[in-house]
Amino acid sequence: MVKTADAVIVGGGCVGTSALFHLAALGTTNTVLLEASSLGSGSTSKAAGGIRMQHDDVVNTRLALRSLQEFTRFEQLTGTPIDFKQVGYLFLLDNDHDFAAFTRAAAAQRELGIPTEILSIDAVREMVPQIYVEDVVGATFCPWEGFAAPEAVVQGYASAARRLGAEIRVGSLVVEILTDGAGVSGVRLEGETISTRSVVIAAGVGSADLARPLGFELPVHGEARTIFYSSQALGVPQSAPLVVDFSTGFYFHREGAGLVFAGRQSDPAELSEPATHRLPAIAEASIESSWWGYYEMSPDHNAMIGQAPVAGLHYATGFSGHGFMQSPAVGEYLAETVRGESTTLDLSSMTADRFVSGQHRTESFVI
Ligand SMILES: Cc1cc2nc3c(=O)[nH]c(=O)nc-3n(C[C@H](O)[C@H](O)[C@H](O)COP(=O)(O)OP(=O)(O)OC[C@H]3O[C@@H](n4cnc5c(N)ncnc54)[C@H](O)[C@@H]3O)c2cc1C
Known part of the structure; x- marks a missing residue:
């Protein structure tokens, strides 16, 4: 029997697990997160764990501020300590x-x-x-700034999401995102298909390869x-x-x-x-x-976050070295958009089509 999910998340880094957790916290628990390797094994586990408010693009500051509110009560929220050292x-x-x-x-x-x-x-x-x-x-x-343990954040989101009913599969490579006349229809793994009308691409540097076959460019490179x-x-x-x-x-x-x-x-x-x-x-x-x-x-050192021209396809990638510190707010935003709700933050300027329309928004405080 083909498994059906309300949403599938591709990628088990800080962004994907955050989206999974926020979906579950909002009540969407018939979800599956698919991670090709192990949780956090992409950029997330390599990060310095820096959490900073100092950006020159105010959208990044808003993302960081919203995320900080979650980092400071992360253990209370998920049950997992993240060793946040708020040293500035x-x-x-x-x-x-x-x-x-x-x-x-x-x-x-x-x-x-x-x-x-x-x-x-x-x-x-x-x-x-x-x-x-x-x-x-x-x-x-x-x-207010400092650094925390990225792997603990991933494990915290993942275990809290699991407790709420979400499913996580590691060693599960998504080979293809499937579509039909109505938009996204599922994902194809090696030897299995999962049927869904909502897919979130949170696959880090692997995101471009998932989007391209759908005629959609996510210009991210490692x-x-x-x-x-x-x-x-x-x-x-x-x-x-x-x-x-x-x-x-x-x-x-x-x-x-x-x-x-x-x-x-x-x-x-x-x-x-x-x-x-x-x-x-x-x-x-x-x-x-x-x-x-x-x-x-990404080409302007800012994240690409939004909904693709294919109905039901969401993405968040290209964080250009500041994705860990934004992952709580980005996960919340993805969960809200997947559920079709109004969003806590306005991230409409972060969509990838800014590279087509020429409306780059350059973040120059890249370390
Ligand atoms: C050295 C270094 C230091 C950094 N320091 C900081 C810092 O101090 N602060 C900060 O905010 N950020 C920092 N970053 C950036 C941060 O690590 C990233 O922005 C963030 O981890 C991105 O998270 P992600 O979940 O989007 O991607 P990732 O963590 O890369 O997760 C994507 C996951 O998707 C999986 N995947 C890919 N393709 C598929 C597929 N087809 N099917 C299934 N799964 C797939 C991968 O295996 C991977 O686990 C740093 C990065 C590096 C390398």
Whole structure:
């Protein structure tokens, strides 16, 4: 007998599991999430887990703010702790152009009630004395930001959704999304078909391949990013914020007894220059481990979220390195649109057809 579901989610990362959970929480539980590998095995498990409010596109700030409300009560909501360390993000700006952009964005964030502040260089020194500040023009800090455990978020959403009645299948590759005259009609797995009128593509860098056969382009491509761990904290205080040297992309934060750090370079020898410039003591650090994954890049570094021209087909991908921090609000939005309800946030400007109409909305605070 062919299985029938009210909605099928393709992809078991933070976005797919969030959508599944929110559907279930709203009462849609005849659902199936299909994950080709294991839950969280895509970009999600590779993420630094950063949660920040500081964006230059106000839609991203709204998404982050709505998501923050869920991250801060995640355990209460799902029963799973996510180790959210709300230590703040400290952006270091080394030129007037960037400082002006962050200052403008901070004003917009404060209008939304977010307490982003401009810090003096002395305040930066006091927060993290190990930072080289001589060429820093300005800095911004928001205490609501921080980092959490992406895998815990996935497991939390998944187990809560299961408890509410949703089904999750791992090792289940979706080969094709099926359509008929009325729109989406199902999904084809290897050896099985599931019948449904609603499909959510939340397949990370795999999303484009699922959409293309339907004549619909989701322009997302993978950009490899690597994260490093050193067991040496180099004297960086336990309370230190996640520090971002914005112009180079080098960032670091305390992790347990040591430090996590990364940048735009995947080769540690190449990362060494911006890293030792901003955090000179890092020259002494040994790297104990590293891992890499894909930033799922879109042409304007903003997510693509919406409904495809095929009835019943929804998508969320192309988060360009900030999908974890947006996943609660995006999952909520997907659940609301699948159910045909009015949405908590207006994300109508995030649809993928902006690349056809030329209405790009560039997010430039990409780390
Ligand atoms: C090094 C690194 C650091 C990052 N740091 C941060 C950060 O600090 N903060 C932040 O917000 N974001 C960060 N990100 C980005 C973040 O990881 C992603 O934006 C987010 O995880 C995207 O989640 P997703 O659920 O859309 O995709 P994914 O986690 O990639 O999940 C998609 C899933 O779909 C599955 N899939 C694909 N095709 C199919 C198919 N045909 N059938 C079935 N399943 C399929 C895949 O196996 C995968 O598990 C980082 C990313 C990297 C690589």
